[in-house]
Amino acid sequence: GENVEQHPSTLSVQEGDSAVIKCTYSDSASNYFPWYKQELGKGPQLIIDIRSNVGEKKDQRIAVTLNKTAKHFSLHITETQPEDSAVYFCAASTGYSTLTFGKGTMLLVSP
């Protein structure tokens, strides 16, 4: 099955800095790569996703890049704010209606 590795497990930045979270996947058939944000005590929420026919996607301060050859994808958050503090999960999916998640990154943004 699919295996998704996520790094780092924790990331501390100052407000206004950029944050980058990286993930690798094992199954070359995976074609959908979403990112979820989980705030304390809540369920994860989708923040951005990318499909395998696209190399980069942006949404305001958030961007995701995908390198299919190397089988890795990354989340970039620019101009971080304290409300960006949360746990972020990457995930990968093939065509079997399942989503495999990474172990998560706790992002702490200090004012």
Add this chain to the structure above:
Amino acid sequence: NAGVTQTPKFQVLKTGQSMTLQCAQDMNHEYMSWYRQDPGMGLRLIHYSVGAGITDQGEVPNGYNVSRSTTEDFPLRLLSAAPSQTSVYFCASKAGQGNTGELFFGEGSRLTVL
């Protein structure tokens, strides 16, 4: 819309007891799933369903049963609880049966097995 509703939010069981975690969605989503979240382990898929009457196993199905008799409901049953099943459980749903699209998660059910 309520979205995905899970009950109960908290539950304490003794080893060997059985219980059912309830999940209901009001978005007419075909796909529903159960994940468990453990510290340092991320979210792991237990069971999923692509429509009423259809269920399949995920990564960690042992010790859990599911059924899908209606589009709206997808209960998760623990037949004989074990301490290893102490976890936070999330139900999630999405439109369509394919592998893409936003998963909508419930707020979670925290289960402790003594």
